[in-house]
Amino acid sequence: DDLTETLSDNGDVKAPTLKQKLSLPQVAYTSASCGSLMSANYAITNISEKFKSRQRRRFREMLNIDVSTKFVDADAIFGLVVERDPMANVTFYDVKEVVKELREVHATVAGEDVGYEGDDSISLAAFVDCMSVPDLEEHVKTSLQAKTAIVRKAMMTTTVGEVIEDATRSSIQRDILRDTFKVAIWEAPLNAIVTLTVIASILFMGTSIDFYPDSIMWVFLESMCSCIFLAEMVIKIWGWGLWPYFCGRSSWWNILDFFITWLSVGEIVLNI
Numbered sequence: 001d002d003l004t005e006t007l008s009d010n011g012d013v014k015a016p017t018l019k020q021k022l023s024l025p026q027v028a029y030t031s032a033s034c035g036s037l038m039s040a041n042y043a044i045t046n047i048s049e050k051f052k053s054r055q056r057r058r059f060r061e062m063l064n065i066d067v068s069t070k071f072v073d074a075d076a077i078f079g080l081v082v083e084r085d086p087m088a089n090v091t092f093y094d095v096k097e098v099v100k101e102l103r104e105v106h107a108t109v110a111g112e113d114v115g116y117e118g119d120d121s122i123s124l125a126a127f128v129d130c131m132s133v134p135d136l137e138e139h140v141k142t143s144l145q146a147k148t149a150i151v152r153k154a155m156m157t158t159t160v161g162e163v164i165e166d167a168t169r170s171s172i173q174r175d176i177l178r179d180t181f182k183v184a185i186w187e188a189p190l191n192a193i194v195t196l197t198v199i200a201s202i203l204f205m206g207t208s209i210d211f212y213p214d215s216i217m218w219v220f221l222e223s224m225c226s227c228i229f230l231a232e233m234v235i236k237i238w239g240w241g242l243w244p245y246f247c248g249r250s251s252w253w254n255i256l257d258f259f260i261t262w263l264s265v266g267e268i269v270l271n272i
Contacts, residue, residue, distance in 0.1 A: 055128045059155065065124065072127055074099045074120035081154040088154070094147040096120045101140045101148070102130045109139070131155050186239065194232050201225040219271050226264040233261050 060067065063076040074096040081088055081095065099122050106126040130136060136152055137145040201222065208218040236254070237245045245254050 051132070052125070052128055055132065056124055059124060059128060059131075062155070070123055070125070071121045072124050073118060077151060077155075081151060084154045084157070084159070085150070088150050090147050090150050094144075095151060098140070098144055098148050098151050101144050102127065105136075105139050106130055186235070190232060190235060193228065197225050197228045219268070222264075222271075223268045226261070226268050229257075229261045230265060233258060 059065070059072070062080055063072055065072060065076070074092065077099065078090075078092045078095040081090060096119075099120055103122050103126065106122075106129055131152055133139065137149050140148050204218060204221045204225070208215070212218075240248065245251070246258075248254070
């Protein structure tokens, strides 16, 4: 069939349709491109915020980017690629071109231009989005597909050191939570016991003025109260450590309690 023109019933030449304007290979290429962009858009828009946040934190650590910095430049990316694969067939110019291409891909696919600081920089958020697309290489220029694959491999491959660091960080977090839980277990009953002891000590002191003030019983009861106060101080120092006890959030109260406890112990020793 003639794809360039079509004759009507009366012999007039009709305008060629869109399908007639495009050859079959062009139609196939256009359909494939649209499908590729749709798949990339689906991949970017369906990335969970939790995953994005985790990847942004990971990329900052890998690229040594400050928390206040919102952009990453080609120099940092190239340095990481060379560090992880010294034999990688890529140059700084290649990485710079990849960064430019990723900016265009993200602007086209995500439908937003997040901006950039320099000619060789890209926003960290856009960089994470692009690196998270499984078939990213299919959305860039053919001449940059191999270089893009090298960059994505360097960014998305988890090293043994990162696995160990994540495991260590998780272990430390679990230890902190466990220690906090332990403190909550012993601190509540200890505070209750000390509060009751303070009340008892005040009652003993007031009662001893009117009833048998010279009795050894009052010295014994005051000694028991002082021993409880001393035990409280020792338990807190043992449980918290010296530095948190004397320099932590409750340091002023702890220091006051420390001196009052030792004054009380000294008074008991003198009375005995």
